[in-house]
Amino acid sequence: MVADIWPQPGTPLSQVMxxxxxxxxxxxxxxxxxxxxxxxxxxxxxxxxxxxHKLPEVARMQIEAGACGINCQKVTEAEVFAExxxxxxxxxxxxxxxARLARLKxxxxxxxxxxxxxxxxxxxxxxxATFAPDAPLTVLVECDTGGARCGVQSPEAAFALAxxxxxxxxxxxGGLMTYPGPGGAAQVEAFMAATLAKLAxxxxxxxxxxVGGTPDFFKAGEIPSATEHRAGTYVYNDRAMVRAxxxxxxxxxxxxxxxxxxxxxxxxxxxxTGSKALTSDLLGFDDFGLIEAYPAARITGLxxxxxxxxxxxxxxxxxxxxxxxxxxxxxxxVVTNMYDxxxxxxxxxxxxxxxxxxxxxxx
Amino acid sequence: MVADIWPQPGTPLSQVMxxxxxxxxxxxxxxxxxxxxxxxxxxxxxxxxxxxHKLPEVARMQIEAGACGINCQKVTEAEVFAExxxxxxxxxxxxxxxARLARLKxxxxxxxxxxxxxxxxxxxxxxxATFAPDAPLTVLVECDTGGARCGVQSPEAAFALAxxxxxxxxxxxGGLMTYPGPGGAAQVEAFMAATLAKLAxxxxxxxxxxVGGTPDFFKAGEIPSATEHRAGTYVYNDRAMVRAxxxxxxxxxxxxxxxxxxxxxxxxxxxxTGSKALTSDLLGFDDFGLIEAYPAARITGLxxxxxxxxxxxxxxxxxxxxxxxxxxxxxxxVVTNMYDxxxxxxxxxxxxxxxxxxxxxxx
Numbered sequence: 001m002v003a004d005i006w007p008q009p010g011t012p013l014s015q016v017m018x019x020x021x022x023x024x025x026x027x028x029x030x031x032x033x034x035x036x037x038x039x040x041x042x043x044x045x046x047x048x049x050x051x052x053h054k055l056p057e058v059a060r061m062q063i064e065a066g067a068c069g070i071n072c073q074k075v076t077e078a079e080v081f082a083e084x085x086x087x088x089x090x091x092x093x094x095x096x097x098x099a100r101l102a103r104l105k106x107x108x109x110x111x112x113x114x115x116x117x118x119x120x121x122x123x124x125x126x127x128x129a130t131f132a133p134d135a136p137l138t139v140l141v142e143c144d145t146g147g148a149r150c151g152v153q154s155p156e157a158a159f160a161l162a163x164x165x166x167x168x169x170x171x172x173x174g175g176l177m178t179y180p181g182p183g184g185a186a187q188v189e190a191f192m193a194a195t196l197a198k199l200a201x202x203x204x205x206x207x208x209x210x211v212g213g214t215p216d217f218f219k220a221g222e223i224p225s226a227t228e229h230r231a232g233t234y235v236y237n238d239r240a241m242v243r244a245x246x247x248x249x250x251x252x253x254x255x256x257x258x259x260x261x262x263x264x265x266x267x268x269x270x271x272x273t274g275s276k277a278l279t280s281d282l283l284g285f286d287d288f289g290l291i292e293a294y295p296a297a298r299i300t301g302l303x304x305x306x307x308x309x310x311x312x313x314x315x316x317x318x319x320x321x322x323x324x325x326x327x328x329x330x331x332x333x334v335v336t337n338m339y340d341x342x343x344x345x346x347x348x349x350x351x352x353x354x355x356x357x358x359x360x361x362x363x
Numbered sequence: 364m365v366a367d368i369w370p371q372p373g374t375p376l377s378q379v380m381x382x383x384x385x386x387x388x389x390x391x392x393x394x395x396x397x398x399x400x401x402x403x404x405x406x407x408x409x410x411x412x413x414x415x416h417k418l419p420e421v422a423r424m425q426i427e428a429g430a431c432g433i434n435c436q437k438v439t440e441a442e443v444f445a446e447x448x449x450x451x452x453x454x455x456x457x458x459x460x461x462a463r464l465a466r467l468k469x470x471x472x473x474x475x476x477x478x479x480x481x482x483x484x485x486x487x488x489x490x491x492a493t494f495a496p497d498a499p500l501t502v503l504v505e506c507d508t509g510g511a512r513c514g515v516q517s518p519e520a521a522f523a524l525a526x527x528x529x530x531x532x533x534x535x536x537g538g539l540m541t542y543p544g545p546g547g548a549a550q551v552e553a554f555m556a557a558t559l560a561k562l563a564x565x566x567x568x569x570x571x572x573x574v575g576g577t578p579d580f581f582k583a584g585e586i587p588s589a590t591e592h593r594a595g596t597y598v599y600n601d602r603a604m605v606r607a608x609x610x611x612x613x614x615x616x617x618x619x620x621x622x623x624x625x626x627x628x629x630x631x632x633x634x635x636t637g638s639k640a641l642t643s644d645l646l647g648f649d650d651f652g653l654i655e656a657y658p659a660a661r662i663t664g665l666x667x668x669x670x671x672x673x674x675x676x677x678x679x680x681x682x683x684x685x686x687x688x689x690x691x692x693x694x695x696x697v698v699t700n701m702y703d704x705x706x707x708x709x710x711x712x713x714x715x716x717x718x719x720x721x722x723x724x725x726x
Contacts, residue, residue: 005439005726017462017726051667073668076368093668094624096685099380119625122684149669150625150633261457262482262513270513276700276725280643304414304696305436305456305725306512321485322459333667337639338700340723360703362639362668363368363380 006341011350016343018259018324019277021335023236025346027253028058035217035234036065042221047071047090047210049232052333054358055342056084058235069113071212071230075103076361078111084357087112090210092142092177092230094123094150100363101130108137115174117142119150124164124171131170138174139165140208143195145188146181155194159202162195166204175208175227185222192225215244238332239290240283249292255326256289256335258307260319269319271299271307273327276338278302281331289327294319299327369704374713379706381622381687382640384698386599388709390616391421398580398597399428405584410434410453410573412595415696417721418705419447421598432476434575434593438466439724441474447720450475453573455505455540455593457486457513463726464493471500478537480505482513487527487534494533501537502528503571506558508551509544518557522565525558529567538571538590548585555588578607601695602653603646612655618689619652619698621670623682632682634662634670636690639701641665644694652690657682662690 007016016022039046048062049071059070059081069088072078078089089111095104095118108114108131115138118124124139131137141161144151152158158176166173176195180188192209199206211223212230214237220229233240236254237247256278262270278288280302288299288307296313311318319325329335336342337359344351370379379385402409411425412434422433422444432451435441441452452474458467458481471477471494478501481487487502494500504524507514515521521539529536539558543551555572562569574586575593577600583592596603599617600610619641625633641651643665651662651670659676674681682688692698699705700722707714 015462017460019725094684096622096624097380099378119627120684123624144627148631149627149664149666149671151627153627259459261459261486264482264507264512264514264516268511272725274725275642275644275697276723279638280645280697281638282643301512303512304700308512321457321483334638334643337667338723338725360639360701362382362635362637362701 006353007343007350009350009352013257013345013348013350014324016257016350018257019273020257020343021254021339022257023342023344024253024255025344025351027251028235029061031235031237031251031253032061032065035231036062036067038218039220039229040066044220044226045228047228047230048235049212049230050077050081050358052232052235052336053342054336054356055354056081056086056357057354059086062235068228071232074361074363075100075107076363077358078107079103080358080361082107082111089114091116094118094120096123096126101126104137105130108135114138115140117177118161118165119152121161121164124161124168128168128171133169136170136172138172140174140177140210141165143176143178143191145178145191146183147179148181149179151178155191155198158195159198162199162204162206163202173204173206175206175210177210179212180216184216185219189223189225192223196225214241214246217246233332236332239285239328239330249328252328254329254332254335255292256329258325258327260321260323260325263321267310267312269297269309269311271309271325272305273307274305275302276304278307278327278329279331279334279338281334283330285330289329292326292328294325369716370706370713372713372715376620376708376711376713377687379620379713381620382636383620383706384617384702385620386705386707387616387618388707388714390614391598392424394598394600394614394616395424395428398594399425399430401581402583402592403429407583407589408591410591410593411598412575412593413440413444413721415595415598415699416705417699417719418717419444419449419720420717422449425598431591434595437724437726438463438470439726440721441470442466443721443724445470445473452477454479457481457483459486459489464489467500468493472498477501478503480540481524481528482515484524484527487524487531491531491534496532499533499535501535503537503540503573504528506539506541506554508541508554509546510542511544512542514541518554518561521558522561525562525567525569526565536567536569538569538573540573542575543579547579548582552586552588555586559588577604577609580609596695599695602648602691602693612691615691617692617695617698618655619692621688621690623684623686623688626684630673630675632660632672632674634672634688635668636670637668638665639667641670641690641692642694642697642701644697646693648693652692655689655691657688
């Protein structure tokens with residue numbers, strides 16, 4: 001609704017209106033190259049998750065670097081990328097209900113290589129009733145290897161569901177999928193190896209074992225059964241990825257620019273970045289982002305349009321009213337979802353402003 | 364980007380795609396009538412905060428019920444409502460920087476009664492340098508009465524800033540503004556009464572004392588110095604307002620519809636509502652929303668597209684894969700900001716689908 005707030009290419013970041021997330025082009029390119037290079041060296045396929053950027057333009061950079069395809073979470077997210085021409089899309093979600101299944105069927109006729117996941121007989125039945133042998137759908141089994149979210153609970157259950165998929169006329173068994181939990185690589189490998197043994201014994205081909213996550217990115221080699229890695233956050237990185245040891249602060253491509261709007265007391269600053277700008281995602285931290293120039297400052301509270309900062313531990317100079325600061329967000333993906341466009345820069349000068357095409361696609 | 368997901372009027376809610384927040388028309392109308400009726404009875408002006416709905420259509424219902432004008436938080440939010448014809452707008456924010464001041468000046472020529480707040484000499488100087496006597500801007504002093512966000516810290520500081528505003532050629536002193544803190548009405552009244560005494564002594568007219576908040580809505584009478592109340596959440600209500608004693612579950616006009624997409628274990632369900640649908644806003648709760656039909660269930664974790672539910676305390680029937688459930692969100696305002704449109708219903712049948720005109724207006 002408010003179109004003219006977005007800066008033109010060539011604008012210095014010091015002149016943009018805050019709050020504004022911005023992406024450092026060089027760090028973005030370096031993160032893409034580093035991630036792809038690592039998995040290339042491992043001989044492992046890489047399927048970036050587009051949830052972090054939600055931008056066909058950035059997904060294209062990832063494909064050009066060597067990614068095998070993209071990972072989406074919802075049907076409507078995949079629709080945006082299908083429309084932009086992506087032809088290898090994995091939707092890691094249980095797809096249910098007539099409306100969504102009808103959309104999935106249309107999507108399958110548009111995308112050359114579409115696959116989805118399932119973790120229950122009921123979901124597989126719904127997919128089986130929707131697709132026919134002349135235009136089958138590829139379905140992977142989602143496995144709970146300790147992540148405690150979705151997924152079958154045992155190699156036996158994974159095998160049984162794979163059999164059901166393989167036996168459905170309109171479906172193809174596409175392999176095994178998981179998002180690792182606290183048990184990490186060892187637990188994933190044990191689950192996958194046991195399931196693969198059962199599938200081999202039954203003569204069911206398992207073309208793909210896809211595992212995921214940025215925190216475990218550089219441990220991908222510890223899961224020899226895997227054929228493919230999925231990761232989203234690696235492309236921008238964030239404070240949580242620095243904590244996880246995946247990246248340094250200098251690898252963080254997204255900053256949220258903020259302005260100090262109030263200094264009510266010597267120990268308190270208030271920023272124009274509230275929960276509509278940074279989101280309330282703590283991701284295990286006890287504050288809402290890292291202010292680069294004042295690392296001892298703590299963003300202790302967010303209301304919708306204000307971020308309250310505790311300066312009591314800041315020695316020396318403290319931020320003043322009107323000063324622009326850069327925040328490394330706790331979780332970059334959720335910040336992306338708040339904005340209709342994303343601003344890119346090189347050396348603090350705006351390079352391009354892209355529509356966040358898949359913002360808000362929760363269906 | 365995904366336009367055709369929105370249901371047509373006449374569609375039963377059981378057939379819509381989830382996740383989806385929906386607004387109960389009757390509860391909405393009742394909340395508006397109840398809030399306005401209470402303040403009318405008190406002889407207190409009511410200025411609803413549009414952050415909760417971000418919809419000119421609902422703001423119009425509030426004005427028609429008797430509200431004196433609207434409250435916005437950011438300039439771009441106010442621009443959306445100015446465009447829709449609202450002529451009495453208070454922006455409760457420190458407005459800084461040449462870009463925003465230029466927009467504010469344009470807005471002041473468009474809105475008959477525009478006012479803003481300030482809490483520092485620097486902000487008042489910026490406003491003073493922008494506006495001229497032929498088209499002055501009305502500025503209120505923001506007071507920190509215990510909320511520990513923005514605001515001057517004492518009646519003395521409030522008086523000094525009021526003097527600065529009253530003495531600026533392009534500005535008019537508009538009054539005092541606060542958002543109460545844990546100290547509640549008593550602390551607000553003490554601060555305001557002391558400041559009013561100083562202003563009266565100096566012969567500075569204080570036309571408005573505006574206080575705010577839905578939690579303290581029905582305690583507005585305990586602040587006799589106030590002339591105006593501001594509140595946003597009362598229009599929809601949410602789980603936090605039920606906890607605060609402002610509303611009952613039957614007063615909650617917003618529900619987020621969700622579908623169970625997985626039941627990996629007897630004690631675990633997974634919903635299609637993650638942080639992109641419900642937001643991570645805990646607002647002091649230790650779970651992410653109340654599932655109406657299963658009040659003993661707890662939404663213990665959100666990732667972007669999944670809500671993990673602990674069913675261990677649910678006696679009797681438990682939700683099944685494919686089942687639609689209604690969630691009362693912890694915080695309704697932040698849910699509104701996630702969606703491009705909002706769906707209304709009467710008796711579980713869609714009545715209208717409105718564009719959330721002020722979504723994402725953080726500038």
